[in-house]
Amino acid sequence: MTTELPTLGRALITGASAGIGAAFAHRLAADGWDLVLVARDAGRLDATAAELTGRYGRDVETISADLSTDDGCAAVERRLAAGPPVELLVNNAGISLNTPFLRSTVEDEARLLRLNMLAVLRLTHAALGPMIERGRGTVINVSSVAGFGVVMPGSTYSASKAWVTNFSESIARSVAPLGVRVMALCPGYTRTGYHERAGIDMSATPRWMWLKADDVVAEGLRDLGKGKLVSVPNWKYKLAVAGLRHAPRRLLRGVARDTRGRVDRDGG
Numbered sequence: 540m541t542t543e544l545p546t547l548g549r550a551l552i553t554g555a556s557a558g559i560g561a562a563f564a565h566r567l568a569a570d571g572w573d574l575v576l577v578a579r580d581a582g583r584l585d586a587t588a589a590e591l592t593g594r595y596g597r598d599v600e601t602i603s604a605d606l607s608t609d610d611g612c613a614a615v616e617r618r619l620a621a622g623p624p625v626e627l628l629v630n631n632a633g634i635s636l637n638t639p640f641l642r643s644t645v646e647d648e649a650r651l652l653r654l655n656m657l658a659v660l661r662l663t664h665a666a667l668g669p670m671i672e673r674g675r676g677t678v679i680n681v682s683s684v685a686g687f688g689v690v691m692p693g694s695t696y697s698a699s700k701a702w703v704t705n706f707s708e709s710i711a712r713s714v715a716p717l718g719v720r721v722m723a724l725c726p727g728y729t730r731t732g733y734h735e736r737a738g739i740d741m742s743a744t745p746r747w748m749w750l751k752a753d754d755v756v757a758e759g760l761r762d763l764g765k766g767k768l769v770s771v772p773n774w775k776y777k778l779a780v781a782g783l784r785h786a787p788r789r790l791l792r793g794v795a796r797d798t799r800g801r802v803d804r805d806g807g
Contacts, residue, residue, distance in 0.1 A: 551577065564576060564591060566756050579603065616662065627678075632658065679721075681724050683703075686699075686725065687701070708723060
């Protein structure tokens with residue numbers, strides 16, 4: 540099935556000051572979208588907004604918010620309920636932890652789950668109401684290939700991304716008859732600068748496995764235009780995911796042991 544891309548309007552992007560979020564902001568602004576950018580770091584957020592306005596001449600709003608907190612989510616929920624309407628929501632903000640589960644704290648693990656899952660749930664719910672009333676709108680939830688079966692030993696990250704993909708696909712089927720689309724975008728290792736900022740050593744990861752954020756966004760938008768509910772950018776990862784879905788569980792456990800200590804990409 541092939542569908543048209545969302546009508547130009549206003550897009551709200553979380554985790555918008557770096558990585559995949561920033562790539563979405565640049566691509567959409569270049570295509571003619573106005574933007575609402577959400578991130579924790581107000582300084583970087585304002586710099587990104589100024590750059591986009593100067594380069595593309597688009598209207599850019601900013602919201603400085605920590606989406607792992609109730610107050611941060613509530614601030615973005617209020618904007619989604621207010622005007623001008625948001626036609627496209629990109630839930631990109633997310634984290635992984637550079638600490639195995641058994642050495643982590645409950646507080647850090649809870650923060651990961653609040654950001655990677657609860658914030659996605661809350662903002663998707665807040666966006667869908669107005670979209671359904673208008674009979675149009677799109678939500679893209681940035682997930683990860685980590686959610687497809689290779690369990691990262693000692694990490695809740697892959698479990699959180701499995702939830703994002705499952706949630707997105709389930710909601711997509713329920714809102715499609717109402718003119719609204721939801722898609723999970725599931726990239727593999729992506730150059731975002733996150734790993735360096737978090738102090739995660741990814742030097743052992745082969746160069747061929749790395750994707751560019753701009754390419755992830757471009758392929759995700761192409762898949763959205765094709766009406767896909769789940770987008771896996773790059774043919775290498777498409778093949779990997781196809782294999783994971785049919786591989787015996789004992790093989791997946793073996794792969795997991797071989798990748799012990801590795802941490803996958805951040806949502807932005």
